[in-house]
Amino acid sequence: MSHVPLYTDAAGTVQIEAPESLIAGSMATIKVVYTAGKFGIDDAGSVKLMLRFATDSGRPQFDRPNAPNYVSATASNGAVLDLTYDPMGSERPWWKTIVIRVVKNFLKEGDRITVVLGDRSQGSAGMRVQTLRESTFEIRVQANPFGVVKYIDVPTVRTINIVPGKPVQWKAILPTLRGVADAFRLCIKAEDACGNPTEFTDHAFTLVSSHPVQGLPERITIGEKDHPYVIDGLKVSQPCDLVVTLKDEAGKAVARSNPMRVQAEPPLRQYWAEFHAQSEETVGTNSVVDYHVFARDRAFVDIIGHQGNDFQITNTFWRDLNAVTAEFNAPGKFITLPGYEWSGVTPLGGDRNVYFSQEGRQIRRSSHALVPETEDIATDCNHAAELFEKLLEAGEDCVAFAHVGGRYADLTVAHDGRIERSVEIHSSWGTFEWLLFDAFDLGYRVGVVCNSDDHKGRPGASHPGASVFGAYGGLTCVLLPELTRQAVFKALRDRHHYGTTGDRIFLDVQASFGGPVTRYLDDPALGTADTEQVQAAMMGDIVKSGAGSATLSFNASCPTPIERVDIRVGKKTVKTVRPYSAADLGSRVRVIWEGADDRGRSRMSNWDGSITVAGNAILEATPINFWHLDKKLEKVSDTELKWQSVTTGNYAGVDIRLAHADDGRITIKTPYLDLAFNVRQIGFEDIEFDAGGVGRKLRIFRLPDVNDTTSFSFTAQVDLPEAGDNPLYVRLTQESGHLAWSSPIYVVK
Secondary structure (H helix, E strand, C coil): CCCCCCCCCCCCEEEEECCCEEECCCEECEEEEEECCCCCECCCCEEEEEECCCCCCCCCECCCCCCCCEEEEEECCCCEEEEEEECCCCCCCCCEEEEEEEEECCECCCCEEEEEECCCCCCCCCEECCCCCEEEECCEEEEECCCCCCCEEECCCCCEEEECCCCCEEEEECCCEEECCCCEEEEEEEECCCCCECCCCCEEEEEEECCCCECCCCEEEECCCCCCEEEEEEECCCCEEECEEEECCCCCEEEECCCEEEECCCCCEEEEEECCECCCCCCCCCCHHHHHHHHHHCCCCCEEECCCEHHHCCHHHHHHHHHHHHHHCECCCEEEECEEEECCCHHHCCCEEEEECCCCCCCCCCCCCCCCCCCCHHHCCCCHHHHHHHHHHCCCCEEEEECCCCCCCCCCCCCCCCCEEEEEEEECCEECHHHHHHHHHCCCCCEEEECCCECCCCCCCCCCCCCCCCCCCCEEEEEECCCCHHHHHHHHHHCCEEEECCCCCEEEEEEEEEEEEEEECCCHHHCCCCEEEEEEEECCCEEECCCCEEEEEEEEECCCCEEEEEEEECCEEEEEECCCCHHHEEEEEEEEEEEECCCCHHHCEECCEEEEEECCCEEEEEEECCCCCCCCEEEEECCEEEECCEECCCEEEEEEEECCCCCCEEEEECCCCEEEEEHHHCCCCCEEEECCCEEEEEEEEEEECCCCCCEEEEEEEEECCCCCEEEEEEEEEECCCCEEEECCEEEEC
């Protein structure tokens, strides 16, 4: 290709007029003034304004000056300008691009183009600021002065501090499983409307515990300088499910902690991990140091991994990242895992998350697409099978997960159980049970992890914001004898963990067989494996049994009421257990929509719709998993609801309280389904309607008027009909919309 000299005086200059700081999610106006350089701008030339992919600022529009997110542009010399927006219009990560083209006349040196983001002059409310906190928000500018579509960077030095807003909710966080003798802590934080931790607080609270807690104060005051607010050295003297409630000065409960199961002598403790997110050095937000500080001091996770896209990790950043993980790693307190996301295209295997047990290991990239250094290009592994092969040849102490993001993992292309121990079935991208089902179909024995793949600077507490991410970020609970890297890696290899869609749930799932069974200490499909005799199997175990059934023992304690527990063998739900019976049902009806368009980036399904009721009335309607700030549930009248909603493999819905339990008729309209039936038809079991796509469907069922069951245990006899593998696991659903999955117990017959 021909090369245009990068004349230092050709680019021009830019001035950005905006406040020093803006509140996340607020409406604002930002003025960008570009002044042409020596060559001006040709009548086929253009200027670009670029934002990071991770930003979820309002989508620019140019033809409705009285509507939000209106953008205008004028030339000082009267040249005619044309504006377009391209969400992938520049080189990653600066994808989101406004292009201002000169379509009539031209600009000479010193002429100006003034772009107003959120132009309020004709009635617009302004431009919606991104919902995520960022201390160095940038608008980058490039110029194409010669009209040859060769852009030159225009130097900009201005950054804007995007800060959280006022508190709208409080959260109290406890550990999930501890022993009677264990000291523990209570962590308290406030979040704004966008899910950002906020320090704009000056609040007094009363702390009320469900059981006596040594060291817990009765009253606390949290000011702006008291963050993070952590009460250490707490103890409980007896087994219990501990919950701490935060009450304001009026006595109103503003937060209820997750439950902490306290046992006399638990052999393992439960620790929470965020294995997967990114920082600004690749495609995320805020620095890698801020990333680790947030995970430790704002999300309060115990284990953190960093997973930058490999094709954007320079050798310098790889060294810096390893230095940061080494610095932050603190056995017993906070564990870091060095690693990266092998980001191969789906035809060559798709995304895989790679974790090392120590720093300083060789990064084997899928490509050097955005890495300028080429001296180590021979270490690239373009195919996932080659990646696994090279990691094994090098004797690396590492594990990997299969991931669904932009480039979803295809297990039919590559998998090696010696390294790839689990599949990630939930993240901010959505929910992907199909990846686990693929593994079952292929005979692979994998565990379940859930993470966020957060791009917004919130690892471990990842609100999806208002862009392509459709779900709250997940968490993985790891069962450990101690909080060390060595213990974490052993648990990952043993699949001793479970995943959630973000809630901290206590979950214990075991299987027994009426006598001792053989437990494999590693997957026997990978070679010779040592064995031991056990009376029961825990989640992740591989056991051999000649029994035709298993007794599944389930025990859970949740932050919100439990809706149901699905017991599965492989892809099939063999039994659903609820903490209530058909006799308990009342006038509460739940409508759920879920699924995706496809497996790839275009997975988002638009469920904008309505419900009308005839011969009855809607007393109350509560949204479920409405994460998008711009998409709301509206009660139009006592007989009509409307909503805007998207799903990306996960589910959303509405909980409706009717005036009369059995009267009238309900009509549901969505882009995929138009349905109508009598209210009396809605009962204990789901009425389900297929809507195409990937797991896309609508369900409707009835609930008790009041369900306050947050702790639930049972045993169930489960038939094991298959010769070979019987993957036995549960999926727990809370009324809040949050889910949990246990890693399967693989019963080999």
